[in-house]
Amino acid sequence: MMLTPLPLDLRAALSRAECDLYSNLVTRATGRAVRSELELLLNDMPGQRLAVLDFSHVGVLDFSCADEIVAQLLLRFGAGLPAHAPASETPSYFMFRGLAEAHLEALEPVLERHGLALVVECVDGSMQLVGMVDPDEQSAWQLVLTSGGGDVQAIAQFGADDTRDLHARLVALARRRLVIQTSAGFHPLKHH
Amino acid sequence: MTTILTVPNSLDDVSFESLLQPLAELPAGSKVVLDARHTRWSSPYGLIGLLTLAQARGDRPHFIPPEDADTVSYWARTGFFRHAEPLVEYARPVPTRFKSGDSNVFLEITPIAKTEDVQYVVSHIQERSAVIMETLGFPARSAVGFSVVLSESCQNIIEHAGGPGWVAVQTYNWTKRLGRRVVVIAVSDSGIGFRRSLEQRNAQIVSDRWDDGAALEAAVLRGTSRFTDPGRGQGLAGIRKYMGRWGAKFTIRSGTARIAIKPEGDDDQPLIKHMPQFPGSQYQMIIPQAVAP
Numbered sequence: 001m002m003l004t005p006l007p008l009d010l011r012a013a014l015s016r017a018e019c020d021l022y023s024n025l026v027t028r029a030t031g032r033a034v035r036s037e038l039e040l041l042l043n044d045m046p047g048q049r050l051a052v053l054d055f056s057h058v059g060v061l062d063f064s065c066a067d068e069i070v071a072q073l074l075l076r077f078g079a080g081l082p083a084h085a086p087a088s089e090t091p092s093y094f095m096f097r098g099l100a101e102a103h104l105e106a107l108e109p110v111l112e113r114h115g116l117a118l119v120v121e122c123v124d125g126s127m128q129l130v131g132m133v134d135p136d137e138q139s140a141w142q143l144v145l146t147s148g149g150g151d152v153q154a155i156a157q158f159g160a161d162d163t164r165d166l167h168a169r170l171v172a173l174a175r176r177r178l179v180i181q182t183s184a185g186f187h188p189l190k191h192h
Numbered sequence: 193m194t195t196i197l198t199v200p201n202s203l204d205d206v207s208f209e210s211l212l213q214p215l216a217e218l219p220a221g222s223k224v225v226l227d228a229r230h231t232r233w234s235s236p237y238g239l240i241g242l243l244t245l246a247q248a249r250g251d252r253p254h255f256i257p258p259e260d261a262d263t264v265s266y267w268a269r270t271g272f273f274r275h276a277e278p279l280v281e282y283a284r285p286v287p288t289r290f291k292s293g294d295s296n297v298f299l300e301i302t303p304i305a306k307t308e309d310v311q312y313v314v315s316h317i318q319e320r321s322a323v324i325m326e327t328l329g330f331p332a333r334s335a336v337g338f339s340v341v342l343s344e345s346c347q348n349i350i351e352h353a354g355g356p357g358w359v360a361v362q363t364y365n366w367t368k369r370l371g372r373r374v375v376v377i378a379v380s381d382s383g384i385g386f387r388r389s390l391e392q393r394n395a396q397i398v399s400d401r402w403d404d405g406a407a408l409e410a411a412v413l414r415g416t417s418r419f420t421d422p423g424r425g426q427g428l429a430g431i432r433k434y435m436g437r438w439g440a441k442f443t444i445r446s447g448t449a450r451i452a453i454k455p456e457g458d459d460d461q462p463l464i465k466h467m468p469q470f471p472g473s474q475y476q477m478i479i480p481q482a483v484a485p
Contacts, residue, residue: 022311024318026343028351029307060314060336062343063430067423102336109430113422 003050003093003180005190006041010069011057013037024060031068038073048091050189056098066103066110070096074116079177080131082115087175094177095189096130097121104130119178119189127188129178137178140169144179149187193219199228203238205443205476211245212468224253226280231258236360236378237476239272240301243358246279248382248471255280270360271300298324298375299342299361310346313359314339324375327363329482330438337434338479342377344427345475349381352389352418353472357381372481379475386411386446386473393418404447405465412444412451431477440479445470455480 011023017033025034042051053070055061074080078088099107099120111117111131120128129141139159143166147158152167159166174181179188195218200207215224226242234242246253255276258264267273268287277288299317303309317324321335342359349357359379366374387407390397397410410416412432417424432453435442441460442453450464 018311022315024311024314024339024343026314026339027307027310027347030311059318060339060343062340062347063426064344064347067426071423100336102333102340105337106340106430109426109433110423113426 003048005050005052005095006045007052007054008038008041009054009057010034014058023057025058025065025069026060026062028064028068031065031072034065035069035073038069039076042077042092048093050093050095052095052097054098055096055100055103058098058103061103061106063106063110066106067113070107070118071110071114071116074118075114080111080116080118081176082132083137083172083176085115087177091177091180093180093189095119095121098123107131117176117178133178136169137173137176140166141173141178144170144173144186145188149179149185151185155186194223194225196225196227199226199231199242201230201232203228203231203234203242205235205237205241205445205474208238208241209467212470215245216468216470223251224249225256225283226253227256229256229259232260232263234263234267235364236270236301236362236376237380237474239267239270240358240360240378240380241474243272243275243279243301244380244382244472244474245470246276247356252279252281254283256283257286269300270297270362271302275301275303275358296363297361298363299359301358301360303356303358304346304349304379304381305356307350310343310350313346314343317342317361324361324363327481328373328375328438328479329484334438337437341431341434341477344431345377345379345477347427348473348475349379349383352386353381353383354389355381355383355472357383357472366478366480370480372483374481375479377475377477377479379473381472381474383472385471386444389418390416391418393420403449403465405449405451405463408444408446408449408451409463412453435477435479438479439482440477442478443476444473446473447471 013034017037077092079092079094096118115132117131117133120130127145143155143159147155152163156163156166170186173179179186197211273286273288298320321338322332325334346359357380361377363375387404390407412428415425415429439455444451448467448469452460452462454460
């Protein structure tokens, strides 16, 4: 399952929203302005979408900006929500890349506060789930990643999980937009 | 009637209080003279506290500058005289033109009134942040945390103060109290303060024991914000986290109370109530040199 990824450079969005003098995502007002820029781009993309938010060129990310950009974006597009939250009708998927350790320090408390989770591509290319995820969700997500995706039976071969339990957990992950569900099964988020 | 307020010889967050009690007792319309002739040293908290005091008075009090030439020179390098110029009437000429170059002044006194000011402060200090943290024996990667602390504390002026304020960052050797080098961040405004800010959208919060101290406890310890959005109130929690990691001390004075988040071994009181009324909020973060394990 391939969705055409929409790359969104946060530094470029900051330049458009405010000015190109700065590379730091700080203050709520800046966060709101940058999020508005991102929302314009996302709303221009009809149907299912996979947005890849790139923090590679961002210096400082503070708690307020992390909340305004990342948490509010996920909440508005219904991605990464707590498992009990109603799922959005048109799935929007988000991946995050270029997040340094310092960025994650600001981001993780924000995600926890809202019960959110997201998929991060680390600098070394490996993938990671960040935010509020329980160990069952974590292991099921890891299986999808390791297997490369497929139907439940195919994915289950990469672990010791009961197929019925695994299916329920994969559906829950798909509702949280942390994996993609299609008629062919469950697939990891990928942007290349 | 004119009252002379003598600025202490050594002006810091503690001695600054000596100015506030007589100020609180003054009848309306009284004139004030701030006499700093014998002041030889000031922390950043003391300097921006004086600016806040003058700003809150709004009547351009007379200001007698320090007599000591080194002190005058240092205060000029922090930008104090330049920022005080529209707020006070100097009793004699002082160097109001900005002269930078003091290695102890990591961030000169900088006004904070809008988002762009916070962006400026964070960008301006970004390169120095690594130097600051390394000076204290922390890894260079702590520099981002330092910038985040600075950003979040300045933002509180914009988000909650209802008026402009100032920030300053300096380093000095805190021999008397700690025997170590420290970096001090001071942020001050003369706005509405925590209690009135929280009352704006939390009518139910007001109870018999509601006062400035309760407001500080609610905001600093429980993350209560005047906004209903659960994402709010994270800035102070974040600052506390970094303070804990660095063994630093964090105090906020607002109205008639002061709360302290302090490292182990610090015998300061966690909450002081019934202090003299002073407008707005005054933050101070003291980050000490790391002790080798």
